[in-house]
Amino acid sequence: MPHAWKEERAAEQIDKRLKDVEKVAIVDYVRDTDLESIPTAKAYKVDGVHLYADILNLEDMLNCTAVEGEQCHQRTLRFLNQHFRAVDRILARTDAKRVDFHNQRLHALISKPYNTQAGAEAARVNRAVAIAQMVIDVLKQTGDSDEHIPAAQVRVGIDSGRALAVNNGRNGYREPLFLGEPANQAAKIASGSPPGIFLTNAARAAIGLAKLNDPSKSPLTQAEIDTCKQAAALDVTVQSIVDEWKDDMKKNPIGGFQFTRHTPPFRTMDIPALTPANSRRQEALSIYADIDGFTKYVNRHIDDRPEDVVKALHVIRAELERVLTSDFDGRRIRFIGDCIHGLLCEGTAQTTDVQETIKSGTECAGGLRSSFNLALRKLDEKGVDTEGLGLAIGFEYGFMAVSRLGLKGDRVRCAVSRGVLASEQEQMRCTGVQTAIGPLAYDKAASTIRDLFGNTRRTSNLDYDATTGKPAEKGQNSSSSVGGGLLRSPAPAAAASGFSFPAKAAGPSKKPASFA
Template identity: 45%
Template sequence: MYYKWNKTRAEDHIDSLCDAVEEVTIKEYTRDKNLSSIKVNEAYSMNAVHLYVDILNLEGILTTANGTESSTTHKRAIRFFDSHVRAIKFILDRTDSIFVDFHNQRLHAVIAKPYGDESEKDRIDKAIAIADLIIESVKQKRDVDGDEAIEAADIRIGIDTGLALAVNNGRRSNREPLFLGDPANHAAKHACGSNVGIYLTANARDVIGLSLDETKDTKKVKLKSDEIETSKNAADLDLTCDDVMKELKNNDKKLNDFSFSRTTPPLKDLDFDDLYYKSAKRQEIVSIYADIDGFTNFVSANINSEEGKKDIVRALHVLRSEMDATLSNDYKGRRVRFIGDCLHGLICEGSHVETKKDKSVDVATEAVAGIRSSFNMCLDKLNESFAIDGIDDLGLAIGYEIGDVSLTRVGKRNDTSRYAIGISTIESEEAQKVCKGNATKIGTDAYDNLSDKYKTLFKNQVAADLTYESIKSADQADENNDTVKKSSLYESAPYVDTDLKAHAKFK
C-alpha cells in the first residue's frame, strides 16, 4: 500500500463541514446575481430554462484514422474545443444568458431572462433560438491560413424549464456553481444520445404547445425545422451566425500555437491557472469519475420543502468537499472539477520523465477505495447531525482508467475553463456510468497494470463495496503470502554442515 486513508483527518474534516452548513439560508434569485459569490451555506431558488450542449464527435477528433492518440490529435482537440467554446460563450454573453460550466464535451447554460413565471414560454423560445444558433455556428469546418482546418462539431442540445437551486461549492480559490433540481438533470439527460438536434423535455414542450403523445420518448424526438423557426421568430435574437464568425476570425489558432510538456507527479499541487496553450501538459494519467448515485431522486424528494432544500445544500457540500479532500490530501491526486454531483479527479505517480503506470494504477485503486470510505462516513455523520430524509439511499458509482491525458485551459485568457481530456477520460466516465451505487469499475488498461494483490478484489473488472478496509485486507493477505513463501523456502532448503575445518592455507 502506497498511501493510507486518514480516518482521523476525515472525521475532523467532515465535522467541520457539517458545522459550516448547520445554518442554511434559501433565497430567491435576484437579478444578475453573481453565482460565484454564493456562500456554501446559501442557495438561490431560480425559475429558469436549462440548456445542455453535448459535442458528439469528440472521440474522432482525439484519435487518428486507425484509432490511436498522438500529440497532434490532442492539439487538434484542444484547438477544436477552444474555438467552439469561444463561439458558444460569445453567443451566451450576447444573449444575456448564464454560462454555468464546461467540462470536456459538455456545456451547461441557463436562460433566466425575461424574468417571471409569466415569461416561461418566452424563455423557452429564446433557448431554442440560442440552441439553433449554436448548432449553426459550430457545424462549419473553418479554414485557418496555412494550417489544418478546424473541424466542425456535431451537436446535441437538451432543454428543460422549471425551479432549481443555485449553489456554490469547492475550495475558496476555485468555486464551482451548480444548479440542483429536475430541469438541470432532465436537460442533461436529453442532451445524451447519438443523434444531433434540439431535444425538449415533455415539460418544456407543454409550455410552448408542442406536447407529444405520452407513449413517445421525448429523448428520441428532436424539434422539427418549422418548430425551431417559430421559436426563432418569437425570440427575435439580435445576433447572427455571421456575427459569431467575425468574432472567431481573429482568434483562430494554428496547431503550432500549442505545445506540451510533462508535469512532475504527483498532481496534488498542479495549478490549472498556470496552464494555457504553450504551457499545456500531456502524459499518462489515471482518470477517475466518482458520481453520487441516487442524488437526482434525493433532490426531487426534498426540493419542495424549505427544510428539504437546506438538507440538499448540506448533503452536497459535505459529500463533494470530503471526496475532494480525500483525493488530494490522502492520495496526492488532483480534482479537475465537479460535474454536478460527480467528481472528476486525476492520479499520476512517477517522475518528470515518465509515468510509473503500475504505481499510478495501484494508488488510484487505493484512492477510489478511500473516497468510498469517506463517502460512507459522510452519510453517517449527515444522519447524526441533521437526520436527513433519504440520505441512506445515496451511493457512489466509480470508474477509472489510465491513458494519455492533456491538461490546459481553453477560451479567452480572462475567461477560461479547465480542460483534461483523452480517450481514457471518456472511458473512465463510461465505466462509472455502468456502475450502481456500490460498484467500482476499472478500465482494461488500468486492470492490466494493476497489482495481483488488488486484482483479487475485482470480478470482470468490477468491485463491490470497495473501501479502505478492502485494500488493507488485500495488502495484509499479500504480506501473509510473502511470509509463507519465505518460510517454505527456508524449510525446504538443503541442510548444509557448517562444522567444517578451515583449509590449511587459511590457518
C-alpha cells in the first residue's frame, strides 16, 4: 500500500491537537510535586541543575568489528546496558532524577534543596558535580573484559537555571521533559572531547567560580571537584555503588542479546515487549527531526506567555509523530527534547527493500516538513507566537538494532547503530529549513532522489510536494500529486538481493572481531 501525506488529513489532526491545549495551566514547581504524569495542558516552572553525561566511546563500540554485524550490536547494547544500570543506581542513591537515557546520553535533574532554602542553587551545583564525579569513577569499573566491554569514557555538562517541565511522550510512554536554557546548555557543553566535568558560566557563578570566555574548553580541576564533593557530602561511596552493581549483575544477569527481524511495517513493532533475548535487528532507515530555534523560543516566553510553548510543542510533536507512524508506517523510538527519532522499513519478513525504504524515508521527510509548516500556520491563526521556529531533518540507511535496557519494570527503549548516529549527525548539520540524507542512503538511492539532494546531500524547503515532483497549485490539495511524481516508481521494486536476513534468532557473527 503506497504511503502518502494529505493536507486535509493533517489539518484535521492538527485541529484536534489544538483543542487539547486550548487552556494551559502554568504553575511553579513545589516540594514533592509529581512530574511523572504531567497533564498535556499543564507545565511547571522548575528551578534546578541539569546534568548531561555523554559516553564518548559509543562510536568505538559500534566500530569494534570491521563489518556492522550482530556481534558489534550485541557488544554495544551490553555496553550501554551495564553502564545504564550503574548510573541509574547512582541517581537513585543521590536523590537525583533521571530525565532521559538516550543511547550514550544521560540527562538528570537535581532539584533539591528547593529554592525556599538559603544557598539552594550553590548546594544543587555542588551536588551535581559530586554526582558527576561519582558517575565517572563508577563507570571506570563497570566494564567486562570477558565480554569485550570497556570502561566508559565520560564527559559531563552542568548548567543551572529555570526550565519548563512538560509531558514528554504519548500513549502510555510518559516522562517529564525540561525545556529551556539550562537543559540545552548542559547538553551542549557535554558534547565533544576530552572527558571531564564542564560547567556553564551560570553554574560556575553559583559556586563562586570565575567566568570563562569558553567554559566548554576548561574542565573543573581536581581541587574544584574536591571542594564540591566536600560541600555536597554525599552519603554513598563509589565502592558501595560498584559492590551493589556487581551484586545486582549476579542476581539479575543481562543475558545475551538475540535478534530477530520485524516484519514491516515498523509501526506494528511492540517495543514495550522487547528484552535482550527478544531484540530486533535489520536494515532500515533512521530519521531525526528537530525543532530548530526552540530553546531561544522557550527563553523568550518562559516568563512571558509560557502557554505558547506548551501549545506549540504539543501540536508540532504530535503531528510529527502522526506523519511518521500513520502516513508512513514508521515507528517512533522516542522524543528527545524537542526532537523526534524514528525508524521505518519497507520489505518483507525476510528482506528489506532498499530503494523503497529510502524513497519512503525521503517522502516521510517531506511530509514532516509539510505538516510542520501547516502546524505553524494553524498555531499562528490561534494567536500562538511561532517566530523563529524551524525543522531540521536528517536520515540515514543501514542496520538498526532495537531493544530495551535495564531491569523489568524500569526498562528504557534503545535503537542504536552506526546509521542511528549518522542520521543524528545529518540532522545536526541542517538549519531549520534543511533536510540532509546520509552517505549510505544517498549511494543506494534512486537517481531521482540523489538529484533532490545534490552533491552536498542537503537541500532546503523539501516538503512533500517537492518529493513527489509536482508542486501543488494554489488551492490544490497536496495529495493530488501522488501517483506520478518524481519519486514514484511504476511498480514496487523487488526486494533487493544481498540484504537478506533470516526470520529467526540471529547467532553470533562468525567474523573475527578487531575490538577497539
